[in-house]
Amino acid sequence: MSGHSKWSNIKNRKGAQDKKRSEAFTKISKNILTAIRVGGGITNIEGNLGLKIAVEKAREVNMPKENIDRLIAKFEARKANLVAMTMEGYGPFGVPIVIELETDNKNRTLGEVKLVFRNYGGNLGESNSVMFQFKRVGEIELENNIPEDKELDLIDARAIDFDENIILVEANDLNGLVKKIEDMGLKVIRSELVLKSNNPTMLNSEEEVGKIMDMVEELEENDDVINVFAGFDYKKV
Numbered sequence: 001m002s003g004h005s006k007w008s009n010i011k012n013r014k015g016a017q018d019k020k021r022s023e024a025f026t027k028i029s030k031n032i033l034t035a036i037r038v039g040g041g042i043t044n045i046e047g048n049l050g051l052k053i054a055v056e057k058a059r060e061v062n063m064p065k066e067n068i069d070r071l072i073a074k075f076e077a078r079k080a081n082l083v084a085m086t087m088e089g090y091g092p093f094g095v096p097i098v099i100e101l102e103t104d105n106k107n108r109t110l111g112e113v114k115l116v117f118r119n120y121g122g123n124l125g126e127s128n129s130v131m132f133q134f135k136r137v138g139e140i141e142l143e144n145n146i147p148e149d150k151e152l153d154l155i156d157a158r159a160i161d162f163d164e165n166i167i168l169v170e171a172n173d174l175n176g177l178v179k180k181i182e183d184m185g186l187k188v189i190r191s192e193l194v195l196k197s198n199n200p201t202m203l204n205s206e207e208e209v210g211k212i213m214d215m216v217e218e219l220e221e222n223d224d225v226i227n228v229f230a231g232f233d234y235k236k237v
Contacts, residue, residue, distance in 0.1 A: 024061050026221055028054070028061060028063055032054045032055065034226060035050035036051055036075055078104050083102065083103060085103065085109075088126075088131055090123060091121075092208075096133050099228050100225070100226045100228075101113075101224045102226060109222070116222075135196050138193055139191070141189050146165060147186075174191060175191075194229060199231075200231045200233040201233070202232070202235075203233070205234075212230055
C-alpha cells in the first residue's frame, strides 16, 4: 500500500479481526509479485534476492507453501504477455488516484478497475488528468517512529519530509539515505520510489480516510495492480 502506511492504524481500527490473516496473505502476495517484477521477472528464489526475502516473510506469517508456489507459477505462465500501463482518476471526496499495473489483458483489467471506481463513487480519467498532481520521490518506512534526536540528522542527510515512521527523500537520494539511516542504528523495513501528491485533498474524518483506504485495498487485491497512489491527507483536530 505504497504511500499510505501512516494511515494503517485508522484502517486497522475499522477492520474486523477475522480479516487480519487474509489481509496479511494479500499483502505478502503483492510483495512476492513485486519482488519478481523488480528482479527482472526471475521466479527462482536463488537468483532473486528480493523474492527470497519476500518468500521468507510469507513463511513467517504461515502462508502455506502451495499458496506461494501457485502464485509464482501463475506469474511465470503470464509474464511473457504482461504489458505495463497506468490508470488515473478521482475517487470519493475528489481524491486523485494513480494506479500502476502489469496485465496480459488490458480490456479485462480496465473493466475491473472501472468497476471499483464506480462502486466508490469515483471515475477514471484520461492520461495525465491526475498524474501532473504527483511527483516521484523516495519513501522509507522505519520499524518504529523517528526519534526526535535523529530529526536534524535526517535533514542533514537530505530527507525532505518525515512523519511518524515515514521518511521522504528525492528519488536520486533514496539508496544513499537508506544507508545513512541504517548507520544511525534505525531499522528500515521498506524503501521504494512512490508518487507523492503535490497538493493532497484534505479529508474531514477518519470515516472518509477509511473509505479511501477500502478503495485502495480493493484495487490492490487485483493481481494486475502493482501500486496505488492516492493524494489525500487528514489531520485530526
